[in-house]
Amino acid sequence: MGKAADTPRAAAAEAAVVAEAAKVHLLESYFSPFSARVSNWAGGHVAFALALVAVLVWAAFGPLTHYSDIWMLVINTGTTIVTFLMVFIIQSSQNRDTRALQVKIDELIRATRGANNSLIDLEQLTPTEIGDLHQRYLTIATKAREMGLDFDGSTPAMAPANKTPDTGSERSAA
8 A cells, every 4th residue: 555545544543633632622611611610619608508408308317217228328329429520520620720820820930030940830840859849948948047038928018098009198089
């Protein structure tokens, strides 16, 4: 078989790869917002209240069913299924949030004059390498304190609400 026979196969293989990538992107475009909404809802007071009501209703049926095996199976199965699905939903949401924060931090490091740009993509290092860097920065902080360069962890004072930050003059009540 010559090059002419391979070309349609290569084109078909490439088309299959592109189609698969489109399917993955379509799935991500639906799953990502879905997982964010479910995670936000599941962490709210309404979800907690519904879970509490479900457990109380289940508990109330205990004496009526003589605490049967089926009664136990209902709560065990329900909680197992919900937990299993929520692990993936919450992890997806957490992964997305972590990546977004990491990009923001990387941009701050990149844009800050005097910052150590080698800290960009720090999350790619092994836990041991990160621990070594952590120890290095702890040593730097200790030496800075010994030199009298104590770190002030307080927040700068803010101007009162009725004063402008630049001049301290009264704002007009317009």
